[in-house]
Amino acid sequence: MAEAGETAESLAEKVRVDPKTAARWLAAGRIPHSRTRVAVAQVLRRDAADLWPEPFRRRDLPWFRQWAELEQDAVSIRSYQPLLVPGLLQTEGYARAVLGTGGLLPPSEVDLIVASRLERQAVLGRAAPPQFVAVIDEVVLRRLVGDRAVMSGQLAHLAAVAEWEHVQVRVIPAENPWHTGLAGPFVLGRLPDGTELAYLDNQLRGQVVTDPVDIANLGRRWESVAGEALPQRLSIELIREVATTWT
Structure with a gap:
C-alpha cells in the first residue's frame, strides 16, 4: 500500500469497502473475499497471489488460480467452447486425455491438474x-479425445448433467456456417453482488477480464x-x- 501511495481509507474507497475492513487486511491471517482480492491487486498493481498467497496454494496452474477462486463464488457461469467439453x-x-496429449506435461503434473x-466440479x-x-x-461431440470408451463415457456424463435443473448444455449444429464464437x-x-467477469485462455496461459467494455463485448458475443x-x-x-x- 505504501509503495502504491495508498492508505486504508483511499484503498477502501477505490474497492468500495468500509475503511475499517481495509485496515483489517493489514493483520496476518485477514484475507479479503476473492472478488475483493482481485480489485485490491489491480489498485496496488501487484499479483493477488503475492499479497495473499494462502488461497492460491492450489494444484491449478498458477495463472489459472485467480479464476478458480472466482468460479467458486459465482452465481452464474456461461461457457462457450468450440473444441472441448468445458472443464466443469x-x-x-x-x-486426462486432453492434458496428456502430445506428452507436453509430465504425468505427475497431469495428475495434479x-x-x-x-475438485472444481463440486461447485x-x-x-x-x-x-x-x-x-x-x-x-466437440464427434472429435476423438482419448479413445472410444473415453468419448462414450464423456457424452453419457454430458447428457446426464444436462438434465440437472441448474445446468444447460446447448449444441451448435455442425451444418451451421461460420459464427462469431469460432474466434475462440x-x-x-x-458474482453475488452483480459484478461480471470473464476468463479467456490461449496456448500459453489464461487471463481474468474485468474491464466493463470488454465484458460487454463478450456479452454480445x-x-x-x-x-x-x-x-x-x-x-x-x-x-x-x-x-x-x-x-
Missing part, C-alpha cells in the same frame, strides 16, 4: 450451485453464439445420438 463438465478420463479440475453439486450454461459446437472460447461469470445453438432438449437428444456412435 469433463470426466476424469477425458480430462486433473485432481484440481475434478455444481453443492446445495446452492451456480446456474451453469455451456454452449459447445457439435465437433470464453467464459462469463457473475455470448448472445450471438447462444442464438446459434439448439434448444436444451434438442441438444440433449443430439448428445445421446452421437454417444451411440462411440459405443
